[in-house]
Amino acid sequence: MTELLDIFRALADPTRLRVVALLREMELAIGELAVVLDQSQPRVSRHVRILAEAGIIERRREGSWVFLRIAEGGPVGDLLVRAELWPFSPGEAAVVAQDAQRLAAVRIERAAAAERYFADHAAEWDAIRSRHVAESEVEAAMLGLMHNRRLGHLLDIGTGTGRMAEIFAPTARRITALDRSPEMLRIARTKLSGQAVPIDLVQGDFLDLPLAGASIDSIVIHQALHFAHEPDRVIAEAGRVLRGGGHLLIVDFAPHEDEEMRTLAAHARLGFSDAQIRGWFASAGLVLETAQTLEGGDLAVKLWLGRRRSDEDQSPVRDDGQGKRFAA
Known part of the structure; x- marks a missing residue:
């Protein structure tokens, strides 16, 4: 009462x-x-x-x-x-x-603020995009890898403008879009306001996710891991919140020597190898199922899809020699 x-x-x-x-x-x-x-x-x-x-x-x-x-x-x-x-x-x-x-x-003022932000950073983003394959090809590859997989509650780490949440919204049950930047979250809020799926925009750090363990069905980290000085900890934290059988998709650059990316875009790491990602996945209780490379421009874009092992999933894993790993 x-x-x-x-x-x-x-x-x-x-x-x-x-x-x-x-x-x-x-x-x-x-x-x-x-x-x-x-x-x-x-x-x-x-x-x-x-x-x-x-x-x-x-x-x-x-x-x-x-x-x-x-x-x-x-x-x-x-x-x-x-x-x-x-x-x-x-x-x-x-x-x-x-x-x-x-x-x-x-709503109009939010959209105008987003446009002003894009205008202020357009030259910087165009310079980065010109170095690699078109984003449309990257997004198509991401959707292809996640096709027919149960997205459920999707966590988008480093959501930025909210684009990943936008393209996965049609097949997710719920989305949590996380970013450290309040400015980026305000832009994402404007972009995602019309989506039918529930979307929670959360300010947080990828080293300390404000989420309970084993509470997320799938995770996407798109072009955010290179900002981490300790990427292994980022992957470990993602593994902590991922449910057994859930998937983690990381999209970033292959190893490169373009030092300008450190000053142009504050990249802490200049790409990652399959061996690095495989090792970090294993330490976090994840199996690297697929590694895909998209060539084009000076920087190669990599997609790594991992799966969280469940308690029932204890079968050994073999490597086919081409970066793909399967349950034996």
Whole structure:
């Protein structure tokens, strides 16, 4: 009864009902909520605190920003669905319409911010892309390797602009898109806002994933491992959160000597060999199933697909001599 009373008390306010309605549409930062509601941030923060204490919404920090969303598995899910069916008075309908207009403006500003970021970094990214095979070929190869595999809950480590989450969304049950950069997460949030699959954008470090062990079905690390000074630890941490039988797909460069990549794009490692990846996979309890090379340009792109061994999977593994490993 106490929990139920807290919920109804929290919802018994027009502004807080507007907050809930807006967060059902999309995640918002407190500052964005203040703009849509046309209220001061301290006042909005007070309403947010009441809703959070009642378990209706939850906060998630990304750098200096705090994003808000409806609490998953919370006690008010069915109630909020039914609330959409309740009729509005003319005055209430006008407020809802005004909120919708301001929310559309927030979407537009997010898109504009993403465009500004891309414009500022276009020359740098074009210089890197010109050194290797077209991204369309890389993406096609990735989709081919993961075809007919159960993606389930997919973790995209180093999501950047959210492109990997975007291309795998049609076949995943859920996606967690993780990045250290709040700026990149804001861009990804704009790109992924229209996806039907649930997508959680999380700020975090690939050396210390904010996820429980054996909680993820599949993982993608696309062009992010070369930023790691200790790539073996990154793979070990990925193996920790991967369920038995789950897959880890790493896409990065083959070993190269282009030292400019260290200064141009802050690469800590200049590519990886099959032997390195195979060894790191083995240490993390993974089997390297496939290694594929995409030639084109100065830098060769590599795709390594590993599988997490399950308790039942104890069969020996043999190598066919071409970088592919199979259960014997």
